[in-house]
Amino acid sequence: MPSTRISTSKLGIQPSSPEPENPAPESSSTGTAPNLRVFVRKKRPVKTLEITPTAVEAETREQKLCSPPEIEDFAFGKDSSYSRLTQQPPPNWEKVLQEIRKMRSSEGAPVDSMGCEKAGSSLPPKERRFAVLVSSLLSSQTKDHVTHGAIQRLLQNGLLTAEAIDQSDEVTIKNLLYPVGFYTRKASNLKKIAKICLSKYDGDIPGTLEELLLLPGIGPKMAHLVMNVGWNNVQGICVDTHVHRICNRLGWVSRSGTKQRTSTPEETRESLQLWLPKEEWVPINPLLVGFGQTVCTPLRPRCGICTVNGLCPSAFKETPSPSSTSKKSRPSSTPKKSRLNKCP
DNA sequence: CTCCGGGGGA
DNA sequence: TCCCCCGGAG
Numbered sequence: 001m002p003s004t005r006i007s008t009s010k011l012g013i014q015p016s017s018p019e020p021e022n023p024a025p026e027s028s029s030t031g032t033a034p035n036l037r038v039f040v041r042k043k044r045p046v047k048t049l050e051i052t053p054t055a056v057e058a059e060t061r062e063q064k065l066c067s068p069p070e071i072e073d074f075a076f077g078k079d080s081s082y083s084r085l086t087q088q089p090p091p092n093w094e095k096v097l098q099e100i101r102k103m104r105s106s107e108g109a110p111v112d113s114m115g116c117e118k119a120g121s122s123l124p125p126k127e128r129r130f131a132v133l134v135s136s137l138l139s140s141q142t143k144d145h146v147t148h149g150a151i152q153r154l155l156q157n158g159l160l161t162a163e164a165i166d167q168s169d170e171v172t173i174k175n176l177l178y179p180v181g182f183y184t185r186k187a188s189n190l191k192k193i194a195k196i197c198l199s200k201y202d203g204d205i206p207g208t209l210e211e212l213l214l215l216p217g218i219g220p221k222m223a224h225l226v227m228n229v230g231w232n233n234v235q236g237i238c239v240d241t242h243v244h245r246i247c248n249r250l251g252w253v254s255r256s257g258t259k260q261r262t263s264t265p266e267e268t269r270e271s272l273q274l275w276l277p278k279e280e281w282v283p284i285n286p287l288l289v290g291f292g293q294t295v296c297t298p299l300r301p302r303c304g305i306c307t308v309n310g311l312c313p314s315a316f317k318e319t320p321s322p323s324s325t326s327k328k329s330r331p332s333s334t335p336k337k338s339r340l341n342k343c344p
Numbered sequence: 345c346t347c348c349g350g351g352g353g354a
Numbered sequence: 355t356c357c358c359c360c361g362g363a364g
Contacts, residue, residue: 140351141359143362180361182358182360182361183360186359216351220350241349347364348364
């Protein structure tokens, strides 16, 4: 399974253990359908909260923690929404997805495993979840191997638990995080997060999206990632800029009732969730991230080598040679507001 | 040099 | 909506 790797590889942790530990939040806000007018608009009741299938179910039993919650109650509410869609999927989406999978498997993309996924997977559930949270925090704007290195350093120093981080010096944390991107802010956020986890969650991490979002440095993208990987509870699609960009290029998402492209990742998430079958919610992220890094790049997408260029509404349309047109965007003499750096 | 990037604050 | 945080890549 080459392509089924959520960018959890970033986390250095596997979704592995089933852990029926999740409280099953009443997902009210998550995937609620916005107001779309063109298509059927059913009220979209409960979103199933289930533990990701696959191997998860396999060994899960011995967890005496709790009998598996009545998942069915959620999944089959009155509108067994699992495969019931609230909007018609775009034409050929399955073919497009399949082609992207092929492209992905042939060209190894960076998102693929770092072989570091065991880092946190061997930890006890609570520590593993905390590691997932910390990894998510660190991984943004940071290469996988760098994130992994930082996680390893924290681990080696016994600083991968809420208790330890809370007691540790922020400067120490900061130094261990370096050279992760935004390490100063992340160190600060980490301290705050540890304190919150300790005071409100007994050192564990929040169990719902809403509470996750209250943590400093955790926004929608990471919150969904943590729900998916940390709790094995798919509340929504983890949408980053790659997913956002590519879904718009493919014409897979739009502003409710219009043909306009979505303007934010959150808007993309809601639009995508209206039709994408739930079993694709998790794999879509690593798939498109990899595709976005190798083929459907932000600038000058390589439509020429893309096997779905016949099905993509945007194919060959965004190839404006940027630099050549000097007058177009902005005269280079007027750099917008270049960050005046620290060079006196 | 410019662009990229998640989250957060102005 | 922009800008900043901090690096890496082009």
